[in-house]
Amino acid sequence: MTFDSDYEASPFEFVADQVKLFEETDGAAGNELQGKPVIILHTIGRKTGKVRKTPLMRVTDGDNYLVVASMGGAPKHPVWYLNLVDHPDVRLQDGPTVHELRARTASPDEKARLWPLATTVWPDYDNYQASTDRDIPLVVLEPR
Secondary structure, X not given: OOOOXXXXXXXOHHHHHHHHHHHHOOOOOOOEEOOEEEEEEEEEOOOOOOEXXXXXXXXXXXXXXXXXXXXXXXXXXXXXXXXXXXOOEEEEEEOOEEEEEEEEXXXXXXXXXXXXXXXXXXXXXXXXXXXXXXXXXXXXXXEO
């Protein structure tokens, strides 16, 4: 399965619309959420094998990207996180630039060090963690 094969848009219309706008403009539009920069994460569906695309907050640590599987503090992990656990090779579009990356969940020590980078971009991550019993994963996306 490659990222250039069968794409299935999100069932959430606002997500599908943002991804479409972002891709149609090479990230010149659809590149923010409440004034904060976003990237588009491409994963392979663990059940369908189809390409899925998700806008997420843009957080970086050197050459790595960080994504937070918060789902607004919901009790379950977001589907995109479950997908990358099963298929850790991902694609990420940041503006017009596309990166081929490998995902891994940060260790507890890494998460403690990296979490402030994420909350600098999106302070509500702290509120999301406080509102759930689930340990919200922080994912490190490293160049392959």
